[in-house]
Every structure is written in structure tokens, then in C-alpha cells.
Amino acid sequence: MKSRKTLADVAAAAGVSKMTASRALRGDKDVSQTNIERVKQAARQIGYYGNQFASSLSSKHTDLIGVVVPSLSNIVFPQVMAGVTDALKGTLLQPVFGVTDYDPETEYETLRNMLSWRPAGLIVTGIDQPPETRQLLKDAGVPVVQIMDIDGHPVDACVGFSHSEAGHDIAVALFEAGLRRFGYVGRNLDKDLRAAKRKQGFQSALRDHGLAFAEIVDGPSQQVDAAGRSAVDCGRKLTAALLERQPDLDCIYFSNDDLAFGGLCHCISAGISVPGDVALAGFNGLGLLEGFPGKIATSRTARKQIGEQAARMILETVEHSAAKMEKLHILKPEISLGELARIKNKAG
């Protein structure tokens, strides 16, 4: 850290005391108009831009909101981050992002590190942190919002929806559309707990109708490669493998839209009609699906809004200092059946 212009330099240049300079720059009242201008101009002239360390150390106060996400490879999380960023725009707070790679140990370390920056609030993805991490969050002494999942016990506040319910609901919708022979394509389920919950919810709904997945294909849990390949491609390959083993499926549920879209790509290449021969269902409602509108059923998640809402909840708590934060905010995904809806109506 190179030493640079300090408040003292500004004060000297403006011919006032450090305190007056400090007050003028922060917009404190009780500073004469003359001095405000004099100080601000001096600051600009000598290229002064403050020192957050000194400021925060002295004031015991920061404007940082720590945001922890599992991955940057899945576009969903950058979208959450964008939501947080947008909601914080124009406020004094600013987000600081951390990435865990779906690794609990990394998550713990990331949080410890964030706490050493004394953030004004914390937004953490997921609700199933290990005990030690939960303890860290509880003791943090700042508002904590867990996002994306509500199936479990939040440390404090929580924004998201139930993934097992989401899986359950789309299974019901697909069943009611007349589909009976289900297959499943997933990936990374050992680490992606929320995807696992969806699968489980789906299975439970099938059980209620005396059904089960006819076949399950699981992809590798390794990260996407450097070029970002793989999610769609993986879906394509797994779908090909699944349909080879079980050609008479009438519906495949995927752990997300990327995989489902890969499945669609396979079907188109192989001349399989979708959803006529086989229906495909994914999860998230990504822009990807707009390429073939209505071809893939999905649950549209409000991920950007989740980020916004979480940020707003922290904002409120910080501003009203009293803990008036709502503890639970559900943004339930909306099911979109696409072309299946027509088929369903015809059938019904």
C-alpha cells in the first residue's frame, strides 16, 4: 500500500483544519459553504480519495455487504449477484463477492475472511451450512440472509423457495399433462444440494402416483472446463445415453435447464420430436430456452429478484438499525409447460 494524499494534505491545501476538511468531504452539516467548496476543490486538485481503512477503523462502520455464492460458472449466480448489485446501486452499501466452488471448507474460510472486513451484512447461498459455519454466522453480529433455499432452518433471515417443492410441483404438472414414463438426468448432485432436493421432491411426487424414474443418469461432478463448455454438452451426451437404454420414456426431468437444453439439442439432431415423442423438463427458466420457445418445460426461478430482495432486507436492517427484517421471503418459481400445455389441454 503506497502512501498517498491524506486528509492533512487536503486541509493544508484548503487552509483549514483536518476536522473541517473531514466534515466537508463527508457532507456533514455545520460547515460553512465557503469551506465546503474550498475543501472539495482542494481534494479534487491534489487527487485525494480517502482511506477506507482509517475511516472504518475510526468510525467502527463499513458499507460492505458480503455476498457468498457457490459458483460463477452457472449463470444463475452471476444473475443473483447482478440483483444484489442493482438493489444496492444508489445506496451507500456496496457488495463484496466470494466464491466457494460448492466446497463447505472454502465457504467457511471465505466467511471468516469476509468477517475480518466487518461487513454491515452477509448474504449467503444455501441453508445447509455445517454447524461450525452456522455458528460463525450466528456470532457475526450482523444481519445474515441465506438465499436460494428455504428447506431447512435459516440462521436468521431467508429468501428463496423450496426446491423439494419445486421438484414436486413440476412432477405433478407433468403427470397431469399425461406423462407416465419418467427418466432423470442430473449432474453434480453430491455437491449441489438444491438439485438433489429437487430430484427428491420429484421422486416423492411420482411415488404418490405409484410411479418412479424408469432410469436415472448421473453426470460427473467436476467443474465446467476453462472455456465454459460442458453443461449443455453434458446434457446432450447423457440424454443420448439415457434414451439408448430406455427408448420408451415419455418425459425426462433434468437437474437444470442447461442439461435440458443439451437434451433438446440431442433430440433435434436425432430426429426425436419434442415434446411429441418425449417431453423435456428443466429448471430455472434460462434465456437459453428462448432459442426454442416452449419446447422445454421448466420452473422459472426469480434469481435476480432473490438477490435484490436479500439486498433490500439487509438495507432495511442497516438503515433502521432495529432488526425489523422480515425473516422469510418466498419467491416461488412459476411453472411453464410450454407446448406441453397444448397437449395437456387436448388430452384433457
Place this chain on the structure above:
Amino acid sequence: MKSRKTLADVAAAAGVSKMTASRALRGDKDVSQTNIERVKQAARQIGYYGNQFASSLSSKHTDLIGVVVPSLSNIVFPQVMAGVTDALKGTLLQPVFGVTDYDPETEYETLRNMLSWRPAGLIVTGIDQPPETRQLLKDAGVPVVQIMDIDGHPVDACVGFSHSEAGHDIAVALFEAGLRRFGYVGRNLDKDLRAAKRKQGFQSALRDHGLAFAEIVDGPSQQVDAAGRSAVDCGRKLTAALLERQPDLDCIYFSNDDLAFGGLCHCISAGISVPGDVALAGFNGLGLLEGFPGKIATSRTARKQIGEQAARMILETVEHSAAKMEKLHILKPEISLGELARIKNKAG
């Protein structure tokens, strides 16, 4: 910022002085093994995790690397961020991200704000910052690496490639594959300077062969909507519009892969053979394309590697303190013609 455990608490709990506690926690040598353990255990027991403000203020040193990207909606930038994160993993440095929404004013403010955190280095997307921003970067007194573009004058170091050359090169490759009637589909060109450079390079190459775009379609420059829709969808619609006006095109160049993929989706739905009836070319080499391997020609950019390389360059400068940083690192995109290559060989 709530007041929490301090070094003094740890020292008291361990029965040593603050200095010994400080040294023990930071892994300084010249501390007895007994005390190291005593202090570390005391720290864990009382839940101490340091105060970066005090530490950095005192030591005049930070571990922060500021990383500024224009957008989170375009998966390319999260991939760059992932590269930076990976390269910094295991080092003492850590990234802090800022987003500009392609707005120069926001970029300036973001950088000012980052500088108030006295980062050890800065990674900034793009090379065409306005004069005031350039000045800020020059005066920052920390290593600065501009990424993704080398067409211009870097403030200091630079990692990326020439976009005009990239546009030029793929135009040549497509020309040599026998294509002659070119159309163009772009979006956001007023703000995305690099996309504009590619288009310009493409046009220049066409001119060299006495050709020009037969038709150009420009999409809206607004951001993607909340659900992340739009990039692929926009490509689909623009392609439909373009082909309606100019049905005899034999190739369409898109400002990126998302749009190109949308174009492919349109062609498949409309029964247009790709690349037989019309060839499509995009830019980036996204995972998207794996859905229909080889259907879309593209320039594969090494965006994750660019992030990694930029981070490594800053690491080196920081570690060797002397400015031994290489000033220019080119990671040229690799052209992939896909199925066009076969056609080309047949033709040649």
C-alpha cells in the same frame, strides 16, 4: 461495525503480550512453539478473527486486487472472474469485483471507490477508458492490467487480443471457405466497443475482397431482462428479420455466440440447413455451441486464461516488488469453422 474481540483479548486469554499474539497469529518466526499454540487456541476459543482495517492501516499493505468488468449478464465476464479467482487461490491476494454496466461514468466511480481500499493491483476490462479514468489509473501507484482488448494504448500492462483482427481473421476464413454474400447481426454496439471493433475488422476484410455486408441488423442496446432472457432470443428474432429481407445470404456474422446460437435456433425451426443453406459465425466459443457441435463457426476466446494471466501478472509484480511485469500478453482466439471446414475442403 459492532465491536468485537480484539488482539488484546487474545493476548489476555493466552497470557502473553499483544505483540506476541500478533506475531503468533501471523506466523512470524521468533515465537516459541508453546506460545504459538497457546495463542492460536485462545484465538479460536474466543472467536477472534482479526480486523483488516487496523491491520492494513498499520502495515500500509493490503491483499486486495480490484477487478472491474462491464457486466455479469454476459457469461464471458464471470468466466474471466473465475480465472482471476482461481489464479489467486492459495496466494495471499484476493479479488474484489466491480461492475460498470458498460457505463464509463460508473466505471470511473467504481475505480475511485476501489482505490480508496488501496488495492495491491487493478484489473480493468477494456483499453479505451476516457482520459479522466486513464489518469486515475496512471496515478493509482499500483500495477494495472487492462484485459480483453489490445487495440489501443494500455495504461500499463495488457492481456487479451485484437478484436478488429479477430473480426478480420474470421472474415478471411469464411471467405476462403467459399462464402460470398454476408449479412451481419449485432446488438449493443454503441456500448460494446469490442463488438464494434470486430464488426469493423470483418468489414475491412470484406472490403479487401471487394465485398461488403449485404445487410445489417442491429438489436436494441438495452440490458438483458431480469430472467436473463433475450440474448439468444434476440438473435433468433434478428436472424428471422434479416433472412426475410435478404433470403439469399450464404453467411451471417453475429456479434457473439449467444446471438449466433439464436440464429441457429431460428434456422432449425425454419427448416434452413446450416451451414448448407446459410453458414453462421459467432464469437467466443461458448458452451452453448456444444449443443449442436460444429454448426456455428466461431473464434474461441481464452477468457478464463485471460483472467488467470492478468492475476498472475499482478501477483508477480506484487511479489517481486520490482516492476518486472511483462507489458503485453496476447491470447489470440482460435478460429473454429466446424462443419464449414469440410465444405471448404470439398470445395478446395
Place this chain on the structure above:
DNA sequence: TTGAAAGCGCTAACAT
């Protein structure tokens, strides 16, 4: 409306 003094929690530099 302004300024002087004190101290935030830590570490560098100098003792011992």
C-alpha cells in the same frame, strides 16, 4: 462553525 485531543486495533521498529 471550527479546532484540539484522544483513540479505533493493529503492526513496524526498536528495545530487552
Place this chain on the structure above:
DNA sequence: ATGTTAGCGCTTTCAA
């Protein structure tokens, strides 16, 4: 190997 002293640059508090 350990402790003491003196700040880092700012803001809070109190006095004028």
C-alpha cells in the same frame, strides 16, 4: 523470544 513505544489516517468527542 518477548515486550514497549509510537504511530497508520481518520473520526468521535469535547471545548471554544
